[in-house]
Amino acid sequence: MTSDTTQTERVATQTEPVATQTEALRELIDQARVVLWDFDGPICRLFAGHAADKVADDLVEWLEGRGLHGLLTDEERRSLDPHIVLRAVDRRHPGSDLVDELEERLTQEELRATSTAMPTPYADPLIRTWKAVGRRLAIATNNSPSVVRAYLESRGLTTCFAPHIYGRTPQLSHLKPDPHCLNRALNAMGSAPAAALMIGDTPSDLLAAKAAGVPFLGYARNEHKEKLLRDAGATMIIASLEPILNVLRTQP
Template structure:
């Protein structure tokens, strides 16, 4: 699924601020170790800590470690054990950074927006420490004004718009002049709640369908970020 150049130009023309999700639009963080394996290990750790009853059979089978962590956080808010689980996941994410794979054309798109004086921030459910570590490996740290990731309050993870609103406030940004680039329904929901236009990145039809089901416009979903850069350069 690829949006037309016209629809992309219409979407990005007003943009002065870009809010990037990390895992998906910028890189495949767990390219060297699939996220499903991290999720299974997290479930085992939850069981070992005696919190296994917090998860339903369906939740135990989830391939998304963030969803698993969020569910336990909802059941045990503020628990020291949840803090321990969050720190464990952060360590797994940091370990994954050296094997992370850049999303095709993400680096040049980020650099192009920076050259055009568009201000970027990361708004992710990963740890901000992980975002900083990854961007440093790519020489992209200077392209981002701020990085917002998981906090100790797991209820503020996307789909909550907390990280987006923090970034907008820090940049002094009008939400209508911003753009969220994400690859999940939670990214779309957070953008909608914050009043920020949304561009979906979907590397396969399954992810595209999930975004559409969540409410994203099919004309605002791309499978290839090079099309976004082409539309950006066409109006520069």
């Protein structure tokens, strides 16, 4: 491991001097003409009041109620992640009515969750400020685009992103970590990957950004998420969006 790598990996820890973290963030922010956001995590906690693990359990129970208990492995059944359940079924029955119905059930659960979604601290003012200083924003997510639009409308943020909302499509093999939604955003906005920045909170966000050639900034609201990102290879991680907002507000 090089000394430069070591310094980068330490830059976003809470024990690192604030000036060093700010300098690294400023460099990352200055080069980004386009900012790609994951939705659930960096913008809001979609399932804050409508637990994702319960949604996953309900999807598994629905499959089992149709006599499809053997369709999932034990690990997939215990994942507590509705997207893992959805992807697993799609791999075994791609393009089937079963997959379409399962995806629609997930979309309805996500829509229900928007009413109790919790905005990520500093996300709203950061989005508005980044837009105000002339950066272009897009969302690249595994959630349904209709869910994203419903949430953004409720927060008065739609104009900050529209029309650049790229979410789940019928081609479920394109879910992250596949870079499909990032590439769609880059192509539509005419941006080179190196001139963009992806903000995400999961290893699949990081892997998608790497595949698309887009610099990545990890957001980890707790130590568990930080560990997952670091184990996946993330080197720039922040525990709050506030430092980004502070950098933008102090730009000349």
